[in-house]
Amino acid sequence: MSEAVATLCDRAAAALAAAGVPDPEVDAELLLAHVLGTSRGGVQARLVTGGAAPDGAADALAPLVERRSAREPLQHILGVAAFRHLELEVGPGVFVPRPETETLAQLAIDAALAAAGPSPRVVDLCTGSGAVALSIGTEVPQAEVAAVELSPEAFVWARRNRDRAGAENVRMVFGDLAEALPEWDGTVDVVVSNPPYIPVGAIPRDPEVRLFDPALALYGGADGLDVVRALSRRALDLLHPGGYLVIEHGELQGAEIRDLLTADGWSAAATQRDLLGRDRFTSALR
Structure with missing residues (x-):
């Protein structure tokens, strides 16, 4: 028997709220949109008009709500994550890209567009799903982009997303960032990275992060900066003089990253804020 879309949404949102899910109404609408094969806007239109869901929608929605109530990331359930203009495939083994990282991509895009020469070279270290590299590659199509990832599981997702985006100018490189792309030494315009930076003793509050994001993408040693130290040294070799580095x-x-970069020989180290006013990105010049 079919039920009203509003009834399904209300019941799902109540279950999600009881489980402590942030923004339960939003997630309920997105899960129902997934079941109905429409957009969130399509669900909202049916809420306004009092539309009924097709037979079987309630049965299809129930296990998805149960998974989200267990705090499995919404993006894992839907199979995709929105990032800038892209829709990326994500799931177990890969870090789910965050909205604040869209600003990191913008900083790298701006630097690539300002680079001298017709075809800027950009390297994304710790690419994960490929979100930043693919944003640069598709929004700066004249760029030559290399994306480096150490995790075999994440690398599979990154290659899949490169194929999905049709970004032929983005090269996926499997390996350790400390040794990546020696053939590009001294020729790169921009190095960008969202590395693991959580200290190993700091446990993330959100279950979606703590239980589902891969540890390799989260933890950066005792003080969280082990990978930042390695990427600072590697970026010094990759970039030409005047090249731009930006790290989330x-x-x-x-402050600690600015000091680290300055001690390594970088100049003009500066920290930028995200859209919520939090210090989130530090850049420097080679």
């Missing part, structure tokens, strides 16, 4: 990090790590 925790909101309390800006």
Whole structure:
């Protein structure tokens, strides 16, 4: 028997709220949209008009609500994550890209567009799903982009997303960032990275992060900066003089990263804020 879309949404949102899911109404609408094969806007239109869901929708929705109530990331359930203009495939083994990282991509895009020469070279270290590299590659189509990832599981997702985006100018490279792309030494315009930066003793509050994001993408040693130290050294070799480095990090790590970069020989180290006003990105010049 069919039920009203509003009834399904209300019941799903109540279950999600009881489980402590943030924004339960939004997630309920997105899960129902997935079941109905429409957009969230399509669900909202049916809410306004009092539309009924097709037979079987309630049965299809129930296990998805149960998974989300267990705090499985919404993106894992839907199979995709929105990032800038892209829709990326995500799932177990890969870090789910966050909205704040869209600003990291923009900083790298701006630097690539400002680079001298017709075809800027950009390297994304710790690419994960490929979100940043693919944003650069599709929004700066004249760029030559290399995306480096150490995790075999994440690398599979990155290659899949490269194929999905049709970004032939983005090269996926499997391996350790500390040794990546020696043939590009001294020729790169921009190095960008969202590395693991959580100290190993700091447990993320959100179950979606703590239980589902891969540890390799989260933890960066005792102080969280082990990978940042390695990428600083590697980026110094990759970039030409005047090249631009930008790193995403925790909101309390800006000063320490500026000091680290300056000690390594970088110039003009500066920290930028995300859209919520938190220190989130530090850049420097080669």
